[in-house]
Amino acid sequence: MLLTALEFAGLVAFAASGALAAVRARLDVFGVVVVGLTTALGGGIIRDVLLGIHPPTSLRNWPYLAVCAVTALVVFAFHPQVARLRHAVLLADAVGLGVFATAGTTLALNAGATGYAACLIGMTSGIGGGALRDLLLREIPLVLRKEIYAMAALTGAVCVWVGHALSLPAGAVTTVSAAVVVAIRVLTLWRHWNAPVARPPEERSL
Incomplete structure (x- = not known):
């Protein structure tokens, strides 16, 4: 029950972040x-x-699509107010990343x-939707830039693997991871x- 609630919280956060990015890119309501x-669903x-x-799974269970679509519409209608909740959205996004990567x-x-x-599949589950979002908006995916995002997801996935190998309770392992x-x-x-970024040769010569 807890993991289900966290999963839907993650879906809402991912859908909100994607919708906000689309609003900033001046897409219409359908976009x-x-x-x-x-x-929200790509990963x-x-x-x-x-x-x-x-x-x-997300295409067989209508609540997944409904929750994400309603979230995107709410963001479209109230994007100035949602944008002011940046820290809350980032926290929810972190929860979603953790839940999707470990689950x-x-x-x-x-x-x-x-x-x-x-x-690798768990990490992809966590970061895949964000990468597709950035590609749709013609941006370099966030996970390929300097933020520590994919490594966080991979760390959680490895924790699940270790717990599984030690035959620890699956629910506790997933939650802790x-x-x-x-x-x-x-x-x-x-x-x-941030992760290290290579400096161009022209910058090194300065």
């Missing part, structure tokens, strides 16, 4: 909804395709994937930590 849906759809789950890893392990593959992802994201945002 805002499409980008919001893609951001899970990629995960299910990789695991051979057809049709993907995706657990699902992959239960489907018989190797630990290595399960970790998701908390690890959230803690890493919140800490890096608070401290403004």
